[in-house]
Amino acid sequence: MSMPTPANPDYEDAVRGAVLSMPAAQHLGFDFARIAPGEVEIVQPYRPELTQHNGYLQGGVLGALADFAGGSAAGTLLAPGWVNMTIDYTVKLLAPARGERVLARGRVVKPGALVTVAAADLYAVDGGEQSLCATALVTMRNVKLAEA
Amino acid sequence: MSMPTPANPDYEDAVRGAVLSMPAAQHLGFDFARIAPGEVEIVQPYRPELTQHNGYLQGGVLGALADFAGGSAAGTLLAPGWVNMTIDYTVKLLAPARGERVLARGRVVKPGALVTVAAADLYAVDGGEQSLCATALVTMRNVKLAEA
Amino acid sequence: MSMPTPANPDYEDAVRGAVLSMPAAQHLGFDFARIAPGEVEIVQPYRPELTQHNGYLQGGVLGALADFAGGSAAGTLLAPGWVNMTIDYTVKLLAPARGERVLARGRVVKPGALVTVAAADLYAVDGGEQSLCATALVTMRNVKLAEA
Amino acid sequence: MSMPTPANPDYEDAVRGAVLSMPAAQHLGFDFARIAPGEVEIVQPYRPELTQHNGYLQGGVLGALADFAGGSAAGTLLAPGWVNMTIDYTVKLLAPARGERVLARGRVVKPGALVTVAAADLYAVDGGEQSLCATALVTMRNVKLAEA
Numbered sequence: 001m002s003m004p005t006p007a008n009p010d011y012e013d014a015v016r017g018a019v020l021s022m023p024a025a026q027h028l029g030f031d032f033a034r035i036a037p038g039e040v041e042i043v044q045p046y047r048p049e050l051t052q053h054n055g056y057l058q059g060g061v062l063g064a065l066a067d068f069a070g071g072s073a074a075g076t077l078l079a080p081g082w083v084n085m086t087i088d089y090t091v092k093l094l095a096p097a098r099g100e101r102v103l104a105r106g107r108v109v110k111p112g113a114l115v116t117v118a119a120a121d122l123y124a125v126d127g128g129e130q131s132l133c134a135t136a137l138v139t140m141r142n143v144k145l146a147e148a
Numbered sequence: 149m150s151m152p153t154p155a156n157p158d159y160e161d162a163v164r165g166a167v168l169s170m171p172a173a174q175h176l177g178f179d180f181a182r183i184a185p186g187e188v189e190i191v192q193p194y195r196p197e198l199t200q201h202n203g204y205l206q207g208g209v210l211g212a213l214a215d216f217a218g219g220s221a222a223g224t225l226l227a228p229g230w231v232n233m234t235i236d237y238t239v240k241l242l243a244p245a246r247g248e249r250v251l252a253r254g255r256v257v258k259p260g261a262l263v264t265v266a267a268a269d270l271y272a273v274d275g276g277e278q279s280l281c282a283t284a285l286v287t288m289r290n291v292k293l294a295e296a
Numbered sequence: 297m298s299m300p301t302p303a304n305p306d307y308e309d310a311v312r313g314a315v316l317s318m319p320a321a322q323h324l325g326f327d328f329a330r331i332a333p334g335e336v337e338i339v340q341p342y343r344p345e346l347t348q349h350n351g352y353l354q355g356g357v358l359g360a361l362a363d364f365a366g367g368s369a370a371g372t373l374l375a376p377g378w379v380n381m382t383i384d385y386t387v388k389l390l391a392p393a394r395g396e397r398v399l400a401r402g403r404v405v406k407p408g409a410l411v412t413v414a415a416a417d418l419y420a421v422d423g424g425e426q427s428l429c430a431t432a433l434v435t436m437r438n439v440k441l442a443e444a
Numbered sequence: 445m446s447m448p449t450p451a452n453p454d455y456e457d458a459v460r461g462a463v464l465s466m467p468a469a470q471h472l473g474f475d476f477a478r479i480a481p482g483e484v485e486i487v488q489p490y491r492p493e494l495t496q497h498n499g500y501l502q503g504g505v506l507g508a509l510a511d512f513a514g515g516s517a518a519g520t521l522l523a524p525g526w527v528n529m530t531i532d533y534t535v536k537l538l539a540p541a542r543g544e545r546v547l548a549r550g551r552v553v554k555p556g557a558l559v560t561v562a563a564a565d566l567y568a569v570d571g572g573e574q575s576l577c578a579t580a581l582v583t584m585r586n587v588k589l590a591e592a
Contacts, residue, residue, distance in 0.1 A: 024206030027175070027197045049175045058172030059234040060215045064208025086207040087411060088435060090238040090386060090534040092561050092581055094554040109579055110538040114410065115383060115437065117536050117579070135553055135561070137536055137581060139384060139435070141411065235559060236583060238386040238534060240413050240433055242406040257431055258390040262558065263531060263585065265388050265431070283405055283413070285388055285433060287531060287583070289559065320502030323471075323493045345471045354468030355530040356511045360504025382503040386534040 003038035004111060007079035015040065015075045018083070019068060028064065030104075032072070038108035040072040045101050057097035062122055062134045066091045069106030070118035070138025077111050084116065084140040091136040099126025102133065109137075116140045151186035152259055155227035163188065163223045166231070167216060176212065178252075180220070186256035188220040193249050205245035210270055210282045214239045217254030218266035218286030225259050232264065232288040239284040247274025250281065257285075264288045299334035300407060303375035311336065311371045314379070315364060324360065326400075328368070334404035336368040341397050353393035358418055358430045362387045365402030366414035366434030373407050380412065380436040387432040395422025398429065405433075412436045447482030448555060451523035459484065459519045462527070463512060472508065474548075476516070482552035484516040489545050501541035506566055506578045510535045513550030514562035514582025521555050528560065528584040535580040543570025546577065553581075560584045 008014055012035045019025055020032075028050065034041040044050075044057070044065055052058040067089045075084055106120045122134040156162055160183045167173055168180075178192040192198075192205070192213055200206040215237045223232055251271045258265045270282040304310055308331045315321055316328075326340040340346075340353070340361055348354040363385045371380055399419045406413045418430040452458055456479045463469055464476075472494065478485040488494075488501070488509055496502040511533045519528055547567045554561045566578040 018201075022201060022206060023197045023199045024209055028208075049171045051171045053166075053170060058170060058212075059237075060176075060208075060212025061172055063211045063215060063237065063239075064206075067208045067211060086241050088238065088240040088384070088433075089207075089211065090236065090581060091211075092236040092553070092583065093234050094561060109536070110576065117538060119579070132554065135563070135581065137384075137534060137579065139536065236532070236581075238433060240405070240435065242413060257388070258428065265390060267431070280406065283415070283433065285386060285431065285532075287388065314497075318497060318502060319493045319495045320505055324504075345467045347467045349462075349466060354466060354508075355533075356472075356504075356508025357468055359507045359511060359533065359535075360502075363504045363507060382537050384534065384536040385503075385507065386532065387507075388532040389530050 003108060004077060006037050006076055011076045015072050018075065019072050025068065028061065030065065035076060037076055038073055040069055040076065040106045042069050042104040043101055044104065046099065057102055059093045062093060062097055063089065063091040065102060065104040066120040066122060066134060066136035067138055069104035069120040070136060071140050073106035073108050074116040074118045074140040077108060077116065078142060082142055082144050084142050087139040087141050089136055089138040091134055093134050095131060095133045097124040097133040099124045101125045103130065114142055116142060151256060152225060154185050154224055159224045163220050166223065167220050173216065176209065178213065183224060185224055186221055188217055188224065188254045190217050190252040191249055192252065194247065205250055207241045210241060210245055211237065211239040213250060213252040214268040214270060214282060214284035215286055217252035217268040218284060219288050221254035221256050222264040222266045222288040225256060225264065226290060230290055230292050232290050235287040235289050237284055237286040239282055241282050243279060243281045245272040245281040247272045249273045251278065262290055264290060299404060300373060302333050302372055307372045311368050314371065315368050321364065324357065326361065331372060333372055334369055336365060336372065336402045338365050338400040339397055340400065342395065353398055355389045358389060358393055359385065359387040361398060361400040362416040362418060362430060362432035363434055365400035365416040366432060367436050369402035369404050370412040370414045370436040373404060373412065374438060378438055378440050380438050383435040383437050385432055385434040387430055389430050391427060391429045393420040393429040395420045397421045399426065410438055412438060447552060448521060450481050450520055455520045459516050462519065463516050469512065472505065474509065479520060481520055482517055484513060484520065484550045486513050486548040487545055488548065490543065501546055503537045506537060506541055507533065507535040509546060509548040510564040510566060510578060510580035511582055513548035513564040514580060515584050517550035517552050518560040518562045518584040521552060522586060526586055526588050528586050531583040531585050533580055533582040535578055537578050539575060539577045541568040541577040543568045545569045547574065558586055560586060
């Protein structure tokens with residue numbers, strides 16, 4: 001779909017700042033490779049402390065990345081003074097997340113005033129090859145911050 | 149529902165060992181308060197590095213705990229030599245996870261030979277008061293380890 | 297959880313009327329056995345036109361019943377002049393829905409001003425015996441009807 | 445993703461026959477516009493008996509169509525003698541399904557030997573214009589029919 005023009009001209013800094021300042025985001029250790037209207041790409045480097053037994057990123061970590069990717073994509077369309085929070089996410093784990101990093105691509109599926117639906121596809125990058133390892137749907141609630 | 153008798157008499161040690169030896173579980177820092185046939189309770193202490201901006205546990209952390217709780221509950225019914233892995237989970241975030249710890253209670257909804265469905269309810273414990281902060285459905289796949 | 301007192305004293309008639317007047321509800325042919333604050337029970341009689349090949353109720357029919365049950369349970373808590381609509385539902389099909397009827401029990405998990413989360417458990421009744429055949433989570437959006 | 449070559453050269457007839465012979469499919473009254481390896485398009489004409497109050501197709505109907513579309517897409521990759529059945533589906537209702545028909549496009553996201561994940565996007569066609577009205581993820585289980 002064609003994305004609406006972001007209501008916040010500083011959407012890129014707003015999303016980056018809001019997400020990467022979260023302790024839980026820093027605990028995973030990802031960064032953004034791209035922030036565009038209605039779309040983001042998160043890069044999560046391989047870290048041994050995020051794995052299950054066989055050295056692949058654990059499913060709960062992939063779910064958290066999907067949530068961050070979908071929520072961040074939705075966040076690019078928020079007006080100044082608004083924030084969003086996750087209502088729910090459904091994540092399907094499709095293949096082992098092996099390799100040097102995971103790319104989590106979030107995109108808005110349906111923007112709304114109060115509720116926005118996004119999707120996320122996660123790709124494991126192993127020796128430069130990308131393979132789909134998880135897919136998710138994420139629903140976000142948009143909330144106007146109280147006036148000061 | 150009434151739970152089947154675990155096929156593995158050592159189910160408690162098996163689940164505890166399999167889950168707590170995962171680096172991703174140690175990275176969250178939870179423990180089990182209870183492991184029974186088809187049911188577990190996970191205790192996740194408050195840790196600042198798992199929070200979002202307002203000091204509550206972040207949604208991706210709650211989703212990961214729901215996955216661990218549902219998957220562990222399902223794991224109590226596995227026969228020796230079998231393991232399980234998450235096919236998917238859907239988590240609904242219901243209220244801020246504020247307080248000193250989160251209890252994630254997993255239970256088997258429908259055990260199966262190859263696919264088991266579990267649920268998880270997460271309670272934030274704040275000043276001793278429990279309040280529901282998330283609920284989830286988790287589908288697990290059961291796999292027999294290859295013979296040596 | 298303890299349910300709030302319904303904001304609409306006529307909640308039972310309101311839910312029954314709103315749901316059973318829907319053509320899609322009549323096309324399935326169910327009725328309510330119970331409507332209480334935050335809880336409903338739907339009774340769907342066996343009908344051959346709702347089955348898959350083996351004579352059991354088809355999965356999409358079970359999903360629709362779960363949506364109606366969860367949404368109706370949430371609807372009991374609406375204030376006069378408000379309606380609700382489904383944001384999403386996730387349904388896990390657990391066992392064949394064989395027998396003379398299906399009971400779909402919906403209950404509110406978390407009431408909210410704008411978003412309410414409900415759950416539904418579906419039981420196939422076969423020769424008087426009930427067995428769980430599906431479970432679902434349903435998220436509803438609450439909307440105030442425009443003033444006349 | 446690139447789809448595997450169907451293991452059944454008669455996949456198109458197999459899917460069409462298996463799905464359209466279901467009473468529950470006939471009760472909705474849809475047909476297939478396209479059946480290709482890993483992809484299908486279902487056409488559901490507007491029918492007043494499938495609507496909610498305002499004349500739009502009801503959410504449970506959309507969920508059922510999403511299930512049929514995802515499951516049929518997955519079914520195109522089954523080997524002869526295999527069938528599939530829905531493990532679960534999650535459907536997000538995005539906009540009113542108004543207009544003369546709904547197109548439900550299913551596609552395989554990840555084929556597997558025993559578990560296949562598919563997605564479905566539903567478009568309402570109103571005066572020839574298509575607009576996304578629902579999106580879903582569907583997990584199917586593949587089962588080999590018992591030998592005669």
